[in-house]
Amino acid sequence: MSGKPFDSLNTSFGVGDDPLAVKENLARLSASARVEPSKLHFVKQVHGDRVVEASAATPETEADAVWTEVPGTAVGVRTADCVPILIEDPGGRVAAVHAGWRGVENEIVTRTIERLVARGGELAQLRFAIGPCIQRCCFEVDGDLPRRFEAAFGAKVVVRSGEQIKPHLDLPLAVQETLSRLGVPEGHVAVLPQCTMCDARFFSHRREHGVTGRHLSFITLPGAAAL
Ligand SMILES: [Zn+2]
Structure with a gap:
């Protein structure tokens, strides 16, 4: 429904798109x-490490992870290069996490897991999906970021191809490393390989110099309230 540069299924009201178009996109x-539109919960993402329960959140609530244990409820995060992480807890919970490099560095995914476990979830039972994001092919970084990520997540999360080329960061690999260190079985983590920057099907904040739409990655907790 959205016109350029938000074409076509932008899900964010905060990027300058026509609100009526965004509303129609979300309805479709x-x-x-x-899922009923009123049962689809998201929050105002701020690159922090706050985790909120969907029933206590509004679209204006500042947080970067949202979870629920109410059947028929969906939780989602909006991204255009950042890493979307969806979590299924077979004990009856789901969560959605938004992690750019700040969120990965601050381990918001760990904070979210802690919340699910505190509610009775079992770490070894959790299932994860790491969605499309800017991948190592495109995520050029500078400053002390590469060194910090190497120190925190291991040398393999930074690709250095020579003196003339800036280091590239592998964000999803850093998320995988975080999960692995927590003890999440490798087979419980699905990683999508698509790069939002070099695959034109996706919105990319970096490719479009900050003016673009946002994808919604969401997960629904099945239940009677679903349509
Ligand atoms: Zn790429």
């Missing part, structure tokens, strides 16, 4: 996913 997405 809700219908397609068979």
Whole structure:
């Protein structure tokens, strides 16, 4: 529904797109996913490490992870290069996490897992999906970021190809490393390989110099309240 440069399924009201178009996009997405629009929860993402429960959150609540244990409820995060991480807890919870490099460095995914475990979730049972994001092919970084990431997550998360080329960061690998260190079985983590920057199907904040739409990555807790 959205026109350029937000074409076509932008899900964010905060990027300058026509609000009516965004509303229509979310309505189409809700219908397609068979979730009532009022049961689809997201928050105002701020690159922090705050985790909130969907029932206590509004779209204006500042947080970067949202979870629920209410059947029929969906939780989502909006991204355009950052890493979306969806978590299924078979004990009856789901969570969605937004992690750019700040969120990865601050281990918001760990904070989210802690919350699920505190509610009765079992770490070894959790399942993860790491969605499309800017990948190591495109995520050029500078300053002391590469050194900090190497120190925190190991040398393999930074690719150095020579003196003339800036280091590239592998954000999803840093998330995988975080999960691995916590004891999450490797087979419980699905990683999508698509790069939002070099695959034109995706919105990319970096490729479009900050003016673009946002994808919604979401997960629904099945239940009677679903349509
Ligand atoms: Zn790429």
